[in-house]
Amino acid sequence: MAYDLYPQIDMKGGIDLYTGYDEIWKKVDDAIKQRKANVITIECYPGTLEKELEQLINQLKPDLIIHADEIFLSSEEITVKIQDHLTDDRVFGVMSNHALADFIDGEKFNKTLDKINKAKDKRIVIYGVGASLVAPSDLLLYTNLARWEIQLRYRAKKVCNWRANNWEEETLRKVKRAYYFDWRIADKLKKSLFDKVDFMLDVNEENQPKMIAGHDYQMALSQVVQRPFRLVPYFDSGVWGGKWMQEKFNVAKDKINLAWCFDCVPEENSIYLGINGEKFEIPANDIVYQRPVSLLGEKVYGRYGTSFPIRFDYLDTMGGDNLSLQVHPKVEYAQETFGLHYTQDESYYILEAEDDAVIYLGVKNGVEKQSLVDALKSSQEEGKRFPDEDFIYRKKIKKHDHYSIPAGTIHCSGKNSVVLEISSTPNRFTFKLWDWERVDLDGKPRPIHLEHGEKNIDISRDEDWVEKEVSNQVVKVAEGDGWTEEKTGLHIREPIETRRHWFSSEVMHETQDSVNVLTLVEGEEIIVTSVNASFEPFVIHYGETFIVPECVKQYKIAPHGPSVGRTVGTIKAFIR
Structure with missing residues (x-):
C-alpha cells in the first residue's frame, strides 16, 4: 500500500455522529426541550464561516439573536x-498574552445584557467568536476547525481575521495576525470551555457540518491518546518546490510543485476520528490541550506545558531549487523579541538525494561576520548576487545523512534532495538572509530579515565546527538479533534526541519518558504492536510519520507485508 493521505483513528463505544444542518438541528432542538434551555450559545473558533450557521440558527426559531461582535x-x-x-x-x-475578555466594550456589553434580560424566558441564540462571554449558557455548541483550513480560507478571501475587516490584506499578514493574536486568545478561551461543551461541531468542510456530543468528544480524545496515531498531512507549493512527493505519495499532481509536507505539526495539522464510517475532523492541538500528560509525559509537560515540542515535515527540492539561505533565532533572542518559550532548533535527515545534492551549513573557515553581513546587505540593497561560494560552507550529501542545525547556524537545503526536517516546534521563525535573486509564486519578493538574522548568526559555526559537531554524528548504541540502534544526534544545544533503527526482525521500543515521533525512512511497510494488547496493530508505510504517546511506555515494531525478510529503517525523536 502507498502513503495514506487520509489516516483516521477508528473510534469505539457507540459515538453518535450527526451530519448536515438538518440532523444537527433536530438533535440540538431535542436537547433544548429536554433541558428547557433558553440561552443557546454557539462559540466559534476564528475562521468559522459564520454565515453558514444561519441555517441552524433559523431552524431553532429564536426570539432573539445576538452576535458576539456586539x-x-x-x-x-x-x-x-x-x-x-x-x-x-x-x-x-x-506573542499576545491577551484574553478575549480584554476587548469587551463595557457600554456595548451592558446594552446587550439589557436586550437579553428583556427576552428572559424566551429562546435566545448567541453566536460568534466570544459568544460564551456574552451571557451564561444553557446549551453550548462549539465550532472547531484546523489552522491549515483557516489559512486556505485566508488565501481564498473567504474569511478575515477576528474583528479586523482585512479581507484584502495579503495572506502573510493575515496568518501573522492569527499566529500572534487570534489563535492565542481563541485557544485560551477554548481551553476554559472544553469540559462545558455540550456539542462539538466539525466545520472544516463548507456546508458539510458534523457534530458529536461533548462527552463523546472527551471519550474520543481519551481513545486517541492511548495508542500510536497519525495526523492528517497537508502539502503546499513553494518557489523552490520539487516533484518527488507528487510522484512518491501520489498527491496534488495538478499543482506546480510541492515544497512542503507538514506531516506532524499538531499546531496546524488535524486528526480524523473514524465514527460510523465518517471522518470527524478535529485540530490535533486539542489532544495536546486536553490530554497533555498522557501524550507528552510528565517530564515533557513539566517543561513545555501544552505545547507539542517536536515537529516533522518534508522539504522537497527534487527538480526544484535551493531554499533561502537562513538562520533561526537563538533562544534568548526568541524569548526577548517574540515572547517564545523556546526556539527553532532543527536537523535535516536526508531521505533522498541526487548526485549533485548539497547542504549549505555554517560558514567557511576564516570568514569574518562583518564581511559576511556587508555582502548580504549589498546583495539586498543593490540587487547584487551574494557570493555564497566565498562565505558559506557547502557540503555534498547522500541518502540517510543527518545534520544537526542548532539555532544560530546559517543553513540551506540545496536543490535535488528530499529532507525530513526534525525540529523543535516554533515554526514561523526563519530569518531569510538571501533568496537567490528570485520572487515568490505570487510575484512578490519573499521577505528578507537581515536585521534579525545579523543578531543571530553565530560566526563560530564554521566548516571545522560543522564537521566535528553536527555532520552525521552516528554512534551505535545497541544491537540484537536482526536489529541495530544508532544515535544520530542531535547537537548538545538541542533538546531533541534522535535514534535510528535498522531491523529485519521485531524491535522493542521504550518511550523514554517522552512522546515519540517516528518516520519509516527505509522499506515499504512496518507494523507497530502493543506489548500488552492495549492497542490494535498499526501499519505504517514508507514516508509516513506517526506519534506514540508517552503513556504507551513500550511498543514493538517489525517489518510487515512486502518488507518481511528485508532490512527497514525508522528514525525516532523524543525529548532528552
Whole structure:
C-alpha cells in the first residue's frame, strides 16, 4: 500500500455522529426541550464561516439573536490596542498574552445584557467568536476547525481575521495576525470551555457540518491518546518546490510543485476520528490541550506545558531549487523579541538525494561576520548576487545523512534532495538572509530579515565546527538479533534526541519518558504492536510519520507485508 493521505483513528463505544444542518438541528432542538434551555450559545473558533450557521440558527426559531461582535471594541480600537504585538513587519510579531475578555466594550456589553434580560424566558441564540462571554449558557455548541483550513480560507478571501475587516490584506499578514493574536486568545478561551461543551461541531468542510456530543468528544480524545496515531498531512507549493512527493505519495499532481509536507505539526495539522464510517475532523492541538500528560509525559509537560515540542515535515527540492539561505533565532533572542518559550532548533535527515545534492551549513573557515553581513546587505540593497561560494560552507550529501542545525547556524537545503526536517516546534521563525535573486509564486519578493538574522548568526559555526559537531554524528548504541540502534544526534544545544533503527526482525521500543515521533525512512511497510494488547496493530508505510504517546511506555515494531525478510529503517525523536 502507498502513503495514506487520509489516516483516521477508528473510534469505539457507540459515538453518535450527526451530519448536515438538518440532523444537527433536530438533535440540538431535542436537547433544548429536554433541558428547557433558553440561552443557546454557539462559540466559534476564528475562521468559522459564520454565515453558514444561519441555517441552524433559523431552524431553532429564536426570539432573539445576538452576535458576539456586539459586545466588543471596534476593529480599529482592537488593532490599535494590539499594535505592539502585530508590529509593522509582514511576517513577525510578538506573542499576545491577551484574553478575549480584554476587548469587551463595557457600554456595548451592558446594552446587550439589557436586550437579553428583556427576552428572559424566551429562546435566545448567541453566536460568534466570544459568544460564551456574552451571557451564561444553557446549551453550548462549539465550532472547531484546523489552522491549515483557516489559512486556505485566508488565501481564498473567504474569511478575515477576528474583528479586523482585512479581507484584502495579503495572506502573510493575515496568518501573522492569527499566529500572534487570534489563535492565542481563541485557544485560551477554548481551553476554559472544553469540559462545558455540550456539542462539538466539525466545520472544516463548507456546508458539510458534523457534530458529536461533548462527552463523546472527551471519550474520543481519551481513545486517541492511548495508542500510536497519525495526523492528517497537508502539502503546499513553494518557489523552490520539487516533484518527488507528487510522484512518491501520489498527491496534488495538478499543482506546480510541492515544497512542503507538514506531516506532524499538531499546531496546524488535524486528526480524523473514524465514527460510523465518517471522518470527524478535529485540530490535533486539542489532544495536546486536553490530554497533555498522557501524550507528552510528565517530564515533557513539566517543561513545555501544552505545547507539542517536536515537529516533522518534508522539504522537497527534487527538480526544484535551493531554499533561502537562513538562520533561526537563538533562544534568548526568541524569548526577548517574540515572547517564545523556546526556539527553532532543527536537523535535516536526508531521505533522498541526487548526485549533485548539497547542504549549505555554517560558514567557511576564516570568514569574518562583518564581511559576511556587508555582502548580504549589498546583495539586498543593490540587487547584487551574494557570493555564497566565498562565505558559506557547502557540503555534498547522500541518502540517510543527518545534520544537526542548532539555532544560530546559517543553513540551506540545496536543490535535488528530499529532507525530513526534525525540529523543535516554533515554526514561523526563519530569518531569510538571501533568496537567490528570485520572487515568490505570487510575484512578490519573499521577505528578507537581515536585521534579525545579523543578531543571530553565530560566526563560530564554521566548516571545522560543522564537521566535528553536527555532520552525521552516528554512534551505535545497541544491537540484537536482526536489529541495530544508532544515535544520530542531535547537537548538545538541542533538546531533541534522535535514534535510528535498522531491523529485519521485531524491535522493542521504550518511550523514554517522552512522546515519540517516528518516520519509516527505509522499506515499504512496518507494523507497530502493543506489548500488552492495549492497542490494535498499526501499519505504517514508507514516508509516513506517526506519534506514540508517552503513556504507551513500550511498543514493538517489525517489518510487515512486502518488507518481511528485508532490512527497514525508522528514525525516532523524543525529548532528552
